[in-house]
Amino acid sequence: MNQTPDITPTTTTLLIAPAAVLMFGVFVLPFLFLVVLSFWSQVPGSLSLDTSLTLANYVRIFTDSYYLGGLWTTLWLSGFVTLICLLLALPLARWIVLHAGRAKGLLIGISILPLICGALLPTLGLVNLLSPLGFINGALKSMGVIQSSLPLLGNITGVTIGLVQAFLPLMVLPLINTIERIPRDYEKAAMSLGASPLVVWRRVLLPLMLPGIVAGSLLVFCAALTAFVTPQILGQGKVVTFASLAYQQAAMVLDWPFASALGIVMLLFLALAGLVGALISRRLARGS
Amino acid sequence: MKRIACYAALTAVSLIPCLPAFAQDYSGRTLVVGTWGGDIERLLKEHVAGPLEAKTGAKVEFLLGGSGDRLSKMVAERNNPTMDVTFQNIYEAPSALKEGLVVAPDAALVPAAANVWAGMNDGCYAMSLVGLGIAYSKAVFPEAPEWADLWNPDLKGKMAYAPYPSSEGDGMLAVAARIAGVDESNPDVAFAKLAELGAPMLTYSSLDEVLTLMDAGEIAAAPMISGYVISNLENYEGIGFVFPKNPGPVLVRDMVCQVANSPEPELAQMFIDLALGVETQTAYAQQLNFGPTNSKVVLSDEEAARVINTPEEVDSLLQLDWDYVIAQRSDWTDRWNKEILGQ
Incomplete structure (x- = not known):
């Protein structure tokens, strides 16, 4: 007969130690350096750093209308993308759970494809679809629907399409997980009591789906908030997001302290989003 | 007889520093070169890395990306660089030298640099015009x-x-x-x-x-x-x-730079020497329409018409x-x- 070995605090510490050391080395230390760097400054006209502590980078972010505008655009764009993903994912996830049958695995596989193949290739594919000479404009022109090309790139429309395409799986998967756990009887019971389909959705299904909705929304919001490749390529330099500003400062201007401050502000908003998500989840747990 | 042998041995030893550097065996060593991908990487592999590997036994590893990424890398690795050679834009080269990130151009280290048009090696070696x-x-x-x-x-x-x-x-x-x-x-x-x-x-x-x-x-x-x-x-x-x-x-000039304090300075100089050589510079002009900086390059009239390749043409530029x-x-x-x- 197999016996489970005793797990003492020492054993636990030893087992955790390699991962903890690794995390400390590759995540905590660089993160702390990022925080410190954000309080340094670039010597004007030089690649050297002035290591005296200053709030100048944060003052610049929160007093310059351009950076505030970039922050605002990033936040509302992330919220908008989350909402669109939710509206698309709710019926899709429910259909996959209830009606896909044997094709369920295949459909889940297809829906997570954008996550597997990375951001670059699908985004470049979207450029071909959305450009003034792309498939969509070409098809609409050949059908006589439009005379000149619709601007689908270099604006919020294009970036939203790209981000929704990229992050829809992050909403679909938690919803599938939640919907699978909702007994079909609840829906039938509600309908037998005279509830219309709309009322069933509003009063029965949506409240039961809330944990999945919160989890999915949090994932999509955070992913959209930090997205770089898609806004950079589909926005064509005209849609300013915090990630693209941070990239420009870090890789092109080489003002690392300012880029670090932009990164820290972005992380603070991620933490805030996580906190809101946790509070909602806790309230839902209490309610249930 | 013994004395003759002794003289011969001493002469041989004293001549070692005069031998071309690539006569040494660099097997097992790796030269890291940061450059742009695509045609530039292809030409460098064909005309520079290939011959260098054949002559020295060293391996040339390419690090592809934008010049801004490479400049960031040099700044971040200032005290312990992992890259030996980097290709930069003209606007980055003078400041890289001022910051001590690259080695100043020197024809004593890179003989082909002597053939580069006067005044072109600004911060690093001028690779193309x-x-x-x-x-x-x-x-x-x-x-x-x-x-x-x-x-x-x-x-x-x-x-x-x-x-x-x-x-x-x-x-x-x-x-x-x-x-x-x-x-x-x-x-x-x-x-x-x-x-x-x-x-x-x-x-x-x-x-x-x-x-x-x-x-x-x-x-x-x-x-x-x-x-x-x-x-x-x-x-x-x-x-x-x-x-x-x-x-x-x-x-606008593309520059090739030897990274300061890099692990393989000799291989880096040999690489740059081959990059500035007539063969590579001619291939750049013929295949990429990049003007050669090496004054010894001879192009056909048709090729010359597509590139900036004379000091007079350079003078006419802003x-x-x-x-x-x-x-x-x-x-x-x-x-x-x-x-x-x-x-």
């Missing part, structure tokens, strides 16, 4: 335009630019300043004049992207670096490229004070974002 000219849609401009023609009010908002900061953006600011009667040391005027062209229709991330739209007449023109555009003209009948005369095209321009980088990037893109 290209000019910022105008790529234009023939549907919009039946005849090759001058810079001033871009300020036609009908064309407002129909330009395409490379992402800023870049030599294209700085060059265009310098041109705008001169159209307004000043130079780039007066950025207020330069930005105001460039803003008159409107926000660009496209900030392009790839050459195909901008050329396809220009070929269809959706984009009127774009300030672009000569080499790649000229190489692509045969694929796009609706696009022309011109070096304007007033002011002349802006001279040369920017890159030290000044690079010092304005942070400020100008903010202004570009707000005053050019954010109109």
